[in-house]
Amino acid sequence: MAADTTMRVSVLRGVGDVVMEQRAAPRPGPGEVLVKVSAVGVCGSDTHYFDHGRIGRFVVEQPLVLGHEASGVIVELGSGVTDRQVGQRVSIEPGRPDFTCAQCLAGRYNLCPNMRFFATPPIDGAFAELVVVHQAMAHVVPDTVSDEAAALLEPLSVAVWACGKGAVSAGSRVLVTGAGAIGLLCVQVARALGATRIAVSDVNPARLETASELGATDVIDARTASLAELGWSPTVLLECSGHPPVVAEGIRALAAAGRAVLVGMGGDELPLPLSYVQEHEIEVTGTFRYANTWPTAIELVASGRVDLDRLVTSRHGLEQAPEALAASRQDPAAIKAIVHPGS
Numbered sequence: 001m002a003a004d005t006t007m008r009v010s011v012l013r014g015v016g017d018v019v020m021e022q023r024a025a026p027r028p029g030p031g032e033v034l035v036k037v038s039a040v041g042v043c044g045s046d047t048h049y050f051d052h053g054r055i056g057r058f059v060v061e062q063p064l065v066l067g068h069e070a071s072g073v074i075v076e077l078g079s080g081v082t083d084r085q086v087g088q089r090v091s092i093e094p095g096r097p098d099f100t101c102a103q104c105l106a107g108r109y110n111l112c113p114n115m116r117f118f119a120t121p122p123i124d125g126a127f128a129e130l131v132v133v134h135q136a137m138a139h140v141v142p143d144t145v146s147d148e149a150a151a152l153l154e155p156l157s158v159a160v161w162a163c164g165k166g167a168v169s170a171g172s173r174v175l176v177t178g179a180g181a182i183g184l185l186c187v188q189v190a191r192a193l194g195a196t197r198i199a200v201s202d203v204n205p206a207r208l209e210t211a212s213e214l215g216a217t218d219v220i221d222a223r224t225a226s227l228a229e230l231g232w233s234p235t236v237l238l239e240c241s242g243h244p245p246v247v248a249e250g251i252r253a254l255a256a257a258g259r260a261v262l263v264g265m266g267g268d269e270l271p272l273p274l275s276y277v278q279e280h281e282i283e284v285t286g287t288f289r290y291a292n293t294w295p296t297a298i299e300l301v302a303s304g305r306v307d308l309d310r311l312v313t314s315r316h317g318l319e320q321a322p323e324a325l326a327a328s329r330q331d332p333a334a335i336k337a338i339v340h341p342g343s
């Protein structure tokens with residue numbers, strides 16, 4: 001295949017300002033592969049950059065290519081690449097740790113201080129026809145996993161990591177607060193891990209209905225009911241709403257010695273029900289992305305334990321990236337918009 005010399009990318013220039021650009025095609029360096037992008041999921045963080053131009057300390061100060069949930073096909077190998085081949089379909093793990101620091105060597109590469117992560121200023125993401133990734137971060141997927149599902153292995157990895165932090169296992173009683181894409185994926189992973197009760201709370205009835213279809217045993221419409229009315233005590237809270245009052249209420253609902261896993265982003269600080277945490281020996285933990293989750297995520301999808309295609313609610317070409325980024329705002333039933341850079 002002749003290498004393309006240019007490619008189309010969708011670029012965020014400022015708040016609400018996304019335009020198409022023609023750029024030089026990237027070339028894979030040593031140990032890297034060039035991937036022709038098939039599908040890219042739109043994440044809440046992409047929408048947040050589109051709407052606000054920043055997330056916490058990460059500020060868009062120069063044009064940024066969004067998109068970090070991506071799949072594609074390997075079209076070129078850099079020098080020294082031995083265990084990937086041109087033509088392989090891959091799910092892209094969108095981080096590039098340094099592989100050498102203490103955290104990386106401990107297996108916690110998500111905490112690498114030198115991480116370069118897609119669509120996080122100043123690193124460009126995957127709203128592009130081509131991207132370069134390290135071969136270790138291009139995970140080969142079986143043909144039974146669709147291009148869109150392969151892209152959504154990224155948010156699935158967030159759920160796998162969260163359930164791991166919560167030690168969700170057979171007989172766990174799980175409370176998921178927030179039924180967006182991550183919450184719905186936490187429901188599916190918790191069920192696959194053997195959780196026997198899975199409650200989901202949200203203010204959006206369409207999302208609660210989807211949660212039921214995907215395995216939630218109890219749904220709580222947070223507009224009219226409180227978590228205290230659940231009738232049983234969860235052993236694990238997977239907090240995916242990011243709303244401080246929900247975090248506190250979810251922690252207070254936990255059984256003694258329960259674990260609270262903070263997945264959603266809820267601002268820099270929030271009040272903690274400390275006396276409840278102390279008297280019940282609640283463990284509270286943060287989560288930051290994931291590490292070593294792709295093999296598990298691929299198995300969960302390939303075996304049919306987790307349905308990612310079910311979450312796709314709209315599809316867009318690269319030119320329609322602004323519409324894709326706004327989809328969650330405009331349609332209450334929207335869960336996951338997908339951009340197809342090749343179409």
Ligand SMILES: [Zn+2]
Binds near residue numbers: 097102104105111115
């Ligand atoms: Zn490192």
